[in-house]
Amino acid sequence: MVYSFYHITDVHYYSKRNFLCDWRNMPQPDTQVCIIKSEEAFKKALEIIEADQDTKTVIITGDLTNHGESYSHEEVRDILKAFTERGGNPFVYTDNHDYPYFSIYSFDENGEKIPAEHLPEDEVRQMYAPFGRDKAFDTFDDGTTYIAEILPGLYHIAMGYDTEDKDSLRSPYFSDELMAWVKEHTDRAREKGATVICSTHRPVVAPSPAYAVVGKGHSFPNGETSMKQLADMGVRLFFSGHSHIQCMKVIESENGNRIYSVQTSCLAAFPPKMRKITVDTDAGTADIRTIDIELPDLGMSFTEYSKKGFLGIIEEIPYNMEHDVEAFANTQGGVSLPKEFILKHPKTVMFLGKKLNGLTYAKVAKFSKKYHNMKKKDYEAVKDKKFVNLLLEMISNLYRGNAPYSPDTVEYKITMGSLEKIEKIMKCFRVDSKKLLGGYTLAEFIEPLLYNSGIDDDNAVVSLD
Ligand SMILES: [Fe+2]
Ligand SMILES: [Fe+2]
Structure with missing residues (x-):
């Protein structure tokens, strides 16, 4: 049948x-x-x-x-x-x-x-x-x-x-x-x-x-x-x-x-x-x-239109941190941070915003160089790309499934390498990521937002035997 x-x-x-x-x-x-x-x-x-x-x-x-x-x-x-x-x-x-x-x-x-x-x-x-x-x-x-x-x-x-x-x-x-x-x-x-x-x-x-x-x-x-x-x-x-x-x-x-x-x-x-x-x-x-x-009549696909509505505010966060702390406070940092706390520390917010916006792939690759096997020439073509855009994409990847950055991509290597380094630093300070992340390591938590290693999220022919 x-x-x-x-x-x-x-x-x-x-x-x-x-x-x-x-x-x-x-x-x-x-x-x-x-x-x-x-x-x-x-x-x-x-x-x-x-x-x-x-x-x-x-x-x-x-x-x-x-x-x-x-x-x-x-x-x-x-x-x-x-x-x-x-x-x-x-x-x-x-x-x-x-x-x-x-x-x-x-x-x-x-x-x-x-x-x-x-x-x-x-x-x-x-x-x-x-x-x-x-x-x-x-x-x-x-x-x-x-x-x-x-x-x-x-x-x-x-x-x-x-x-x-x-x-x-x-x-x-x-x-x-x-x-x-x-x-x-x-x-x-x-x-x-x-x-x-x-x-x-x-x-x-x-x-x-x-x-x-x-x-x-x-x-x-x-x-x-x-x-x-x-x-x-x-x-x-x-x-x-x-x-x-x-x-x-x-x-x-x-x-x-x-x-x-x-x-x-x-x-x-x-x-x-x-x-x-x-x-x-x-x-x-x-x-x-x-x-x-x-x-019809959206001027773009409904997928793009719905993504704009959903991520529009989140996408403004890095810019607002650096240039418009009040707007950043009004959106509560996108993660329900207390508005008063943000407004009390505008210089810190602006400093962090500047650092975040200034992060290029090259800088992240340098930070994690012990943890990936890439040479400078391997990421030369994308060295000036903004890392913050990859972070934002990872939020949308949570919803859309089939995250595209396989283990052979620069994006995967610099992100996972950085997480490995951060995990080591946290251990030095006796901070256990598994306790913070419900039993997951930083790598386990983030990897699915970069790459889908399991069954395709959209289309598959599966066996019923
Ligand atoms: Fe619902
Ligand atoms: Fe529901």
């Missing part, structure tokens, strides 16, 4: 009815998600599916709206209804951004943020039931978890999770009862010769050490164990969102069973992507393809 379906996640739909002002001339109000273009991105994604002759089936793994605004939910529901009426076959569920857990805002006539209406959690779940849970043949617990036959012989288990910390919704986990329920269904499916795929909103395994540390509590602390259990149950594909990171990872159980964690980025944020998956049970393969969302 050959099954094709799509994966979309983190639609972050924001209704234009939330603007009492003219949104056409507004800068994107949210630095991470292009909320003004989220409607267009969602409609474009569904258009792509509707035009596909192979399949009209899509799983959408949560964060359907930006912050759970009533208008946004109503419109997403209407769009899904129309999509279904035209032959679309969606399987959706909601998650943290769909409930009133955040400050929910709209914009007044002057473009200032004002509180917006939101819907209660129960009502939200009920709204989307026709596009997911109502099509299930079994549910677990409160119905957040459901199993549906999304195509004849292909079962999708949408898995709900519990959280250790109920207040912050951090540290998600799958309960033993849920895993037992999943096992019952995978056993039955095997008897019938059916294929089972699973999904949940949050990343079960962290997409990178940087996410595991910075986004602590967002991915499953014991996710590897859960994934191995699912692999031993015969599940080979697992889909997630939430991190807004484009990533694929393979996890192998002690019994030699493999499962692929397929994490897709946000539909309306950098990088705006969706995936098409084709499972061929005779060949025992799954072909996972990424589709970039393109929108």
